[in-house]
Amino acid sequence: MSTVNTGLSTINLICVPTPEQDKAIAFYESLGFEKRTDDEFGGGYRWIEVYPPVGTTGIALAPPQPDSGPVVPMQTGITLTTADIDATHAAMRQLGVDVDAEVARMGEPVPPMFWFRDPTGHTLMVVEV
CATH class of the missing domain: 3.10.180.10 (2,3-Dihydroxybiphenyl 1,2-Dioxygenase, domain 1)
Structure with a gap:
């Protein structure tokens, strides 16, 4: 198999579907995580990112996809x-x-x-x- 230079370099975020975002924020903050992003976007959804005290990879507490059923x-x-x-x-x-x-x-x-x-x-x- 040949390789191609794609320019990929790091893992930035891991998305986890999270229906109760405020509850999840409180949980991760209790573990020492820092909320760095909490932005509203289309349809009243929120994009939330929490990061551990050390490192650069965060967890996105993402709203479930519309019509995807229960998480x-x-x-x-x-x-x-x-x-x-x-x-x-x-x-x-x-x-x-x-x-x-x-x-x-x-x-x-x-x-x-x-x-x-x-x-x-x-x-x-x-x-x-």
Whole structure:
């Protein structure tokens, strides 16, 4: 297969369908995310972007597509990192976040990790680096 220089360079945003945007904003802000964009656009929809304290890739809390039916919670594939998995897990439990009961420890080369669910029910992962 040949390659072509497309000019692509980074991942900027990951869009997650979010029917209750204000609830999602409060949730992500409680985890330390910063809301950087909250703009209205056609049809009364809002475009919202939240970013973790470090890094340049954000999560767009996007309104569901019109006539798409109810949002079904999904495994997002979003992986967040922490230097102390146990402290992060404990802090998220204390906040009342829907986290796995325990940190998964599968052994080398897999880092310790756990999953959590946002208010829509979408699943994200946290790994220790």
